[in-house]
Amino acid sequence: MFVRFRAVGFRLHVDLVESRREGGRVRSERIGGLGSAALPEPISIAERVRFWRDLKPRFRALSNRVAADDRRKALAVIHERIPKPTDDEERQARDDAVRANKAFWTRIRDDARAQAKDKRKLIATVEKEVAAHDAQAAEADRALADPDKLAEPPLTDKETTRILRDAGITKQQAYRMRQLGALSEEEFEALLARRLGRRLG
Numbered sequence: 001m002f003v004r005f006r007a008v009g010f011r012l013h014v015d016l017v018e019s020r021r022e023g024g025r026v027r028s029e030r031i032g033g034l035g036s037a038a039l040p041e042p043i044s045i046a047e048r049v050r051f052w053r054d055l056k057p058r059f060r061a062l063s064n065r066v067a068a069d070d071r072r073k074a075l076a077v078i079h080e081r082i083p084k085p086t087d088d089e090e091r092q093a094r095d096d097a098v099r100a101n102k103a104f105w106t107r108i109r110d111d112a113r114a115q116a117k118d119k120r121k122l123i124a125t126v127e128k129e130v131a132a133h134d135a136q137a138a139e140a141d142r143a144l145a146d147p148d149k150l151a152e153p154p155l156t157d158k159e160t161t162r163i164l165r166d167a168g169i170t171k172q173q174a175y176r177m178r179q180l181g182a183l184s185e186e187e188f189e190a191l192l193a194r195r196l197g198r199r200l201g
């Protein structure tokens with residue numbers, strides 16, 4: 001029984017393999033995987049801590065096939081390639097993980113707060129616009145319900161511009177709206193057909 005190391009992609013995989021002779025030929029059988037560690041070598045402290053933390057339960061799962069002596073030999077071979085971390089190295093890895101995770105979650109928190117602040121500003125802007133539109137709609141309803149209001153002279157261009165501006169419509173958009181409003185139904189249909197024809201062409 002021996003330990004086989006295989007570099008696959010960016011990881012070093014560790015397998016436990018058993019050799020036996022069958023019909024005059026030596027065959028190798030993979031007993032089980034013992035985990036992997038991120039390359040390059042030498043393996044980092046954090047990867048060694050994680051690898052050796054997970055190695056014990058992996059060997060426990062293979063206890064029915066791996067004798068105690070074979071296990072000790074395999075651990076010695078693995079230690080040569082992926083050294084078992086010392087107590088000081090484990091403390092260092094834990095401290096490094098705390099710092100890295102603290103920095104990660106600090107960025108997440110700060111980004112989330114900034115996004116929420118921007119969204120609150122957007123909500124306030126939209127709510128203000130909604131309130132303005134609701135007020136204009138209410139004003140229109142009152143005008144439609146008041147016969148005297150409907151009998152008043154048409155709005156002047158200045159009054160119309162004010163109403164449209166309050167609704168968030170620019171001068172250029174208002175000008176185009178007046179142009180379209182002045183067209184007859186036939187003229188509007190002809191204009192629409194020309195523009196559609198240019199797009200399709």
